[in-house]
């Protein structure tokens with residue numbers, strides 16, 4: 012780069028930015044000796060800021076294990092996981108709990124809302140537990156984006172499945188986490204509500220620079236991502252950029268054959 016170009020380059024050139032999440036040579040073995048299962052068998056993968064990535068593969072290929080190891084929900088047998096500059100795989104349980112609370116957002120298939128709290132209280136709960144002040148402008152923006160404005164005082168039981176998952180999405184996004192992990196986020200939703208939730212995840216990546224990593228079985232859901240990585244037998248075997256449901260399905264069929 013010439014000197015003048017270097018002088019005018021933005022202070023944080025995204026091409027220089029380290030990945031938000033970086034996994035190197037991950038191995039996860041469950042059980043011992045004869046009953047040992049190599050759920051992850053040397054996986055190296057990284058995820059850039061603002062990227063929406065889907066993890067796919069046949070049943071038992073290691074998708075959930077990979078996500079749990081990336082998110083510090085499970086320990087690895089060997090290998091490293093970094094979140095930014097922090098090596099998760101070196102942290103003790105208490106430090107991991109704080110890291111998950113403060114730096115990671117989670118969205119689960121079963122929504123995981125507290126039934127006695129309103130939608131608004133559910134969205135604000137992680138911040139209250141962490142004794143973090145929330146940014147009212149961000150709260151309003153996220154609630155508007157996910158279309159919950161007139162439902163905030165409702166209990167989860169008075170909300171549809173799609174609305175409950177939107178509460179979970181808003182809850183995951185509010186604290187401005189470095190990464191959001193979504194585990195089959197549309198598994199319990201009809202196709203229209205599922206499409207809405209996936210649209211919010213895609214928009215949060217594009218508009219808010221949110222890094223999103225999603226495990227899914229559904230090629231239609233994966234097509235909302237920027238990139239799909241494929242696992243088979245605990246190994247990363249393929250990836251597709253700018254996926255469509257057809258290209259994802261083609262790859263899955265090849266993997267299963």
Ligand SMILES: Nc1ncnc2c1ncn2[C@@H]1O[C@H](COP(=O)(O)OP(=O)(O)OP(=O)(O)O)[C@@H](O)[C@H]1O
Nearest residue numbers: 041042048050068069070071072073074075076077
């Ligand atoms: N706690 C555990 N103890 C023993 N084996 C396990 C455990 N968790 C997962 N496994 C095994 O590890 C392998 C990978 O499982 P994992 O759940 O990660 O796959 P997956 O791709 O998410 O599967 P699915 O699509 O069916 O949810 C499988 O062989 C599974 O049986």
